[in-house]
Amino acid sequence: MKDVIYIIVSLFSTLIGSISGMGGGVIMKPIFDMLGDFSAFQISVLTSSTVFAMSAVSVGTSAKKFKEEKEKSKTFFCVALGSLVGGYIGNALFNQLTYSFENDNAVKAVQNAVLLALVVAVIIYMNQKNRKSLEVKNSLAGIPVGLILGIISAFLGIGGGPINVAVLIFVFGFEIKTAVICSLLSVLFCQGAKLLSIGIILFAAFDTNLYIFVVIAGVIGALCGRAINKKLSERGVNGVYTFVQVIVIMMCSFNICRLFIR
Numbered sequence: 201m202k203d204v205i206y207i208i209v210s211l212f213s214t215l216i217g218s219i220s221g222m223g224g225g226v227i228m229k230p231i232f233d234m235l236g237d238f239s240a241f242q243i244s245v246l247t248s249s250t251v252f253a254m255s256a257v258s259v260g261t262s263a264k265k266f267k268e269e270k271e272k273s274k275t276f277f278c279v280a281l282g283s284l285v286g287g288y289i290g291n292a293l294f295n296q297l298t299y300s301f302e303n304d305n306a307v308k309a310v311q312n313a314v315l316l317a318l319v320v321a322v323i324i325y326m327n328q329k330n331r332k333s334l335e336v337k338n339s340l341a342g343i344p345v346g347l348i349l350g351i352i353s354a355f356l357g358i359g360g361g362p363i364n365v366a367v368l369i370f371v372f373g374f375e376i377k378t379a380v381i382c383s384l385l386s387v388l389f390c391q392g393a394k395l396l397s398i399g400i401i402l403f404a405a406f407d408t409n410l411y412i413f414v415v416i417a418g419v420i421g422a423l424c425g426r427a428i429n430k431k432l433s434e435r436g437v438n439g440v441y442t443f444v445q446v447i448v449i450m451m452c453s454f455n456i457c458r459l460f461i462r
Contacts, residue, residue, distance in 0.1 A: 202235070203413070206232070206246075206410060206414055207410075207414055207417045209227075209228060209231050210228060210250050210421065211417040211421045212421065213225070213228040213418075213421065214251070214419075214420075214421030215425045215428075216421075216425065216440065217251070217422075218254060218257075218422045218425025218426050218429065219425045219428050219429045224421065225248070225251040225356075226315070227444060227447070228247045228250065228251075229311070229357055230312060230315070230452050231451065232247065233311075233455045233459075234454065240298060240304050240307040240311065241298060243308075243357060246411065246414060247357045247358065248354075248398075249414075249415055249418075251358075251387060251418065252387075252388065252391040252395055253415045253418045254418045254419065255384045255387040255388040255391065258384045272372075272378065272382075274339035275339040275341075275372060275382070276342070276382050276385055278339050278341070279343075279345055279346035279368070279382055280388070281389070282350060283347070283350035283385075283387075284389040284392070284393045285347055285350065286346060286349060286350020286354065287353070287354045287390035287393030287397070288354075288393050288394070289350070289354070290352065290354025290355040291355075293351065293354075294354065294355050294357070297310065297355075309459040311356050312452045312459070314356060315452050316449060316452035316453060316456065318352070318362075318363050319445055320449060322363060323442065323449070325366055326369075331369075333369060333370050333371070334371050334372075334373070335372070335373040336371050336372055336373075341372075345368070346389075349386055350390040353390045353391070354391070354393070362441065364379075364382075364383035364386055365379045365383050368382050368383060376438050377429075377434060
């Protein structure tokens with residue numbers, strides 16, 4: 201029965217993640233922590249694998265949108281390149297954290313605390329009436345931006361989440377749908393780098409059947425999410441984005457209290 205719950209969570213998370221550009225992992229990570237069946241490393245592997253599959257499908261089915269945003273393609277590429285390097289660094293930092301703490305709950309608590317702080321900062325910025333952005337036009341600025349986003353995403357095992365979209369809007373002044381596309385591309389490169397750095401250990405971390413079905417659910421969620429995204433207005437996508445942020449704040453707060461009480 202628990203396996204079914206994990207599959208449903210994966211499907212729902214990637215559906216919402218694909219609609220909003222949040223990557224899915226930002227929802228999966230705190231829920232999997234709440235369920236408490238896996239270690240921080242196992243959860244990181246499961247979320248990264250699912251989010252990687254989700255972002256690959258989402259990017260692959262967004263070819264038309266990429267053509268529409270042709271003038272921003274250099275920025276997209278630079279963000280993706282930075283995310284690739286950031287994925288390796290973020291995974292190394294995560295490994296260092298797991299080695300530093302003997303208690304796995306401490307690792308989860310740190311991750312949830314960092315995620316909570318970032319999401320609170322993002323929701324404050326995104327809901328400002330007169331939201332300002334830097335309007336950076338230099339495509340090369342995408343490299344350090346992608347690097348930072350990749351480090352955060354790989355370290356937290358969330359895929360990208362609301363942080364990517366908010367930072368891309370703040371730095372480059374993207375519309376939210378454009379930021380979603382760039383975010384998904386960043387997630388693809390970042391999580392791909394992380395999974396490559398994990399290598400063969402990935403396949404020994406889980407029951408094979410659960411791993412495969414959760415990833416498949418992520419692919420289905422991505423396909424459905426992209427179809428819904430195309431029909432939603434900018435306001436609709438922003439509404440989904442804000443709703444998920446609130447849910448993530450609640451889950452992270454609960455996890456922090458629960459893990460520290462233990």
